Amino acid sequence: MENTKYVLVTGGAGFIGSHTCVELIESGYMPVIIDNLSNSKIESLARLKKITGVDIPFYQEDVRNREALDMILDKYPCVAAIHFAGYKAVGESVAKPIEYYQNNLGCTLTLCEALTAHNVKRVVFSSSATVYREGDEVPLKEEYELGCTNPYGWTKYMSEQMFRDLCVADKEWSAVLLRYFNPIGAHKSGIIGEEPNGIPNNLMPYVAKVANGELKELRVFGNDYDTVDGTGVRDYIHVVDLAKAHVLAIGYACENTGAVAINVGTGRGYSVLEVVAAFEKATGQAVPYAIVDRRPGDLAEVVASPEKASALLGFKAQYGIDDMCEDAWRFEHNLNK
Ligand code: NAD
Ligand code: UFG
Numbered sequence: 001m002e003n004t005k006y007v008l009v010t011g012g013a014g015f016i017g018s019h020t021c022v023e024l025i026e027s028g029y030m031p032v033i034i035d036n037l038s039n040s041k042i043e044s045l046a047r048l049k050k051i052t053g054v055d056i057p058f059y060q061e062d063v064r065n066r067e068a069l070d071m072i073l074d075k076y077p078c079v080a081a082i083h084f085a086g087y088k089a090v091g092e093s094v095a096k097p098i099e100y101y102q103n104n105l106g107c108t109l110t111l112c113e114a115l116t117a118h119n120v121k122r123v124v125f126s127s128s129a130t131v132y133r134e135g136d137e138v139p140l141k142e143e144y145e146l147g148c149t150n151p152y153g154w155t156k157y158m159s160e161q162m163f164r165d166l167c168v169a170d171k172e173w174s175a176v177l178l179r180y181f182n183p184i185g186a187h188k189s190g191i192i193g194e195e196p197n198g199i200p201n202n203l204m205p206y207v208a209k210v211a212n213g214e215l216k217e218l219r220v221f222g223n224d225y226d227t228v229d230g231t232g233v234r235d236y237i238h239v240v241d242l243a244k245a246h247v248l249a250i251g252y253a254c255e256n257t258g259a260v261a262i263n264v265g266t267g268r269g270y271s272v273l274e275v276v277a278a279f280e281k282a283t284g285q286a287v288p289y290a291i292v293d294r295r296p297g298d299l300a301e302v303v304a305s306p307e308k309a310s311a312l313l314g315f316k317a318q319y320g321i322d323d324m325c326e327d328a329w330r331f332e333h334n335l336n337k
Helices: 015-026 043-052 066-075 090-095 097-117 151-169 203-211 239-255 272-283 307-313 321-335
Strands: 005-010 029-034 078-083 122-128 174-180 182-184 218-221 236-238 258-264 289-292
Touching (some): 005 015, 005 097, 015 029, 015 043, 015 239, 029 066, 066 097, 078 239, 090 097, 090 151, 097 122, 122 151, 122 239, 151 174, 182 203, 182 239, 203 218, 203 272, 203 321, 239 258, 239 307, 258 307, 272 321
Parallel strands (some): 005 078, 174 258, 218 289
């Protein structure tokens, strides 16, 4: 339809992408998803319809397929794109660096070419707190110098740089580089959430599987860090808050040109043991754990400075750790019904 505000969403069937599609629809946009389902399931689409009542246009294609992108952008005149598609496992990226560079950088390059060709010059990109250097003082600020410790991080660093260079070369471009901290939780409906393949690497999905008895106990990776109780501290953010930040970022990209990096976190850190306690309190489920050695590559404390997001986007996280735990549990519980 002529006045429909289409937004191309790469990786829209995934965890953060699917939640963002819900928020886009609530704010009057129409997402158009391209996802090759390499890390998500076709069921995402039916679930999104259940929540929103909308049949979201969906293309099961690889973002590196330029012809597919051209076909979609010809059909839907998009106001902007949100680029989620990519691989995201830090450990796997160390073992398979070329696959990570190929997929993550290939997607960014092909997308930039196709968007430029179709005169769609606004993009919101999924970057990560992993672009910050080890040992910098928290809270982490956007103007800090960057540096990565794994190939996944470098793909985010390099993609950010591509968008920055594009914005220098063409003053009509606008790129909002959102650096996510630790997204957890799920939509309040319990219909969509985080569903990693196999044994989860990340804390919250692991905790949820211990609580439902699928896994025996949580292994807490080290209790000798210089933190409140010795365990690692992270800035957890509810995925619905993060999704809303994308809608605000689209609005910002429509009003401004140039590239800007913005943290999306709460500014408040929680240790692993604080998360376990919050989960037990919010859900009434016991989470047995054992302290084991540190996980290689982990940092003591990763917390965002949330000020730039507040100043530029008017963003402030609404949900606290209790909501994050309750909602993650509701989704996990529904999955196993
Ligand atoms: P996800 O794996 O659930 O979603 C990514 C989606 O992209 C998946 O549906 C996958 O099938 C799709 N995809 C991957 N390669 C593709 C390709 N070549 N063509 C088409 N589709 C492709 O991950 P998520 O947690 O929703 O993360 C979304 C983005 O946010 C990723 O870029 C990730 O690196 C970034 N990010 C995530 C976190 C986190 O903790 N979840 C933190 C920081 C940044
Ligand atoms: N942890 C455990 N046991 C587990 C899993 C995690 O103790 O079974 C601890 C970790 O040591 C860390 C905290 O819980 O202290 C959070 O770990 P996650 O694996 O959930 O998250 P990370 O902070 O390690 O990594 C996340 C994303 C990455 C991203 C990074 C950026 O998963 O993609 O944030 O900071 F690069």
